[in-house]
Amino acid sequence: MAAEYPLPKFHFQVEWGGTKIGFTEVTGLDAETNVIEYRDGDSPEFTNIKQAGLRKFSNITLKRGTFEGDNEFYVWWEEVRITDSAERRDITISLLNQDHGPVVVWTAKNAWPCKIVTTDLKSDANEVAIESIELAHEGLTIENG
Helix, strand or coil: CCCCCCCCCEEEEEECCCCCCCCCEEEEECCEEEEEEEEECCCCCCCEEEEEEEEEEEEEEEEEECCCCCCCHHHHHHHHHHHHHCCCCCEEEEEEECCCCEEEEEEEEEEEEEEEEEECCCCCCCCCCCCEEEEECCCCEEEEC
């Protein structure tokens, strides 16, 4: 019987509605359910009842190398500033297996750029220029492939 190993986290792809771009890092795939505490006035228990409330999700940050002539990040972000109604996109992030098939798929609904971070500049550095885009969204679904 073959040994089962956890999947490496470096083999992933992002479909973001633009041209095909490779990202170096994706963060913010967090989901949380708020807790509602309640107690009836005539309850014989001296503790609160806890039940599930609304869900909340972190913003998703996508990082990639800076490429000459590629400003798709900035065009999308600029739509928010100018029109106050940027095109919202469903963003799909897939963790892939060794056959390049999706194993876990995160889908962010109605995402739009809320923050852009360009690279820092250092004359004595020997690093690739990295830029990032932070996306607000209206919900995250998680599916096992």
